[in-house]
Amino acid sequence: MATEPHLTDRDRAFYAAWAELLAWARGFAEGRDDAVFVKIADFPDYIYRMERPYDLPVIVMTASLARPRDRQPVLMLNASPRHAVFKEVVVHPFDSHVYRRLTLAEDGSGLVEGRRRFDRQRFEALAASLFHAVPDEAGGTGA
């Protein structure tokens, strides 16, 4: 990987945490028939580079875990150059206006939600609860 001399250690830690979050989402989708990982948009970095010194080692800006049959998002993961400034990622249940805000831990070791560590177990519990609540073909919610 090319070096990015303008990135600080916290920048690198943030991008690593974001990439790890995406890996959790991919892993979640691979383990289930009712979920697919969908990359929704890339960083429009050709625009941002014109004015801002961002050079991101991961290009995905928004990804989602979606229903396979119509690719309707269920859980969205968002990061942007603006989020990168604040070392923040948004985890957004698609049908809710309430989103979860994750930030890089003080020690750069991963993501936290408030003061609580947001680890793979938390992510998978959240995703599973949302997919469990998605109405199935028979009309139930599975709940």
Next chain:
Amino acid sequence: MSSRQPLPTVTPFFADKQERLSEILARYPEYGRRSALMPLLWEVQRAERHVSEARVEEIAEILGLHATEVKGVMSFYGTYHEHPVGRYHLQVCRTLSCSLAGADTLADFLEDELDLVNGETDPEGRFSLQYVECLGSCGTAPVLQVNDTYFERVSRSRCRALLDAMRRDTLPEPTLERGGDNEPNAPDQEGGAA
């Protein structure tokens, strides 16, 4: 892009509540039928602790609105929920007065006690936590609203007692206090913040 799948058929919420529905609609003139939107959302939410997509579409149809208009109102207010909240929905005011009076400490205490973060519901569906804007009770800060009930000047000890009670599925009488009173020894000041 693929089109959205139709929602599965569910029994309409108001199917067996026509009398209640009529009562709510009758509060407003026919030309203001859409004014019944918020009461209808409340009606559903009180019963189901959230308003699902199916209910949104049902209410939209009743009022002659688009579902997006209903969602637009829901998403404007923090009080409507698309996902079920807990039987005890804890709302911590974190606006200026409450914040100065210790709401942040209260929020930290609740997060630690319940292992919840803002916007989360526990797996048992007992507790959910939400940080909210001003509850209009600045004189008795910090304020914790549990479902529709205010608990005022919530100290750590009061909060712990409150949680213990809710874990036993009892919601105690609210600690309502007078704020800005110049008579600290007045009878209604008894039981102040611990």
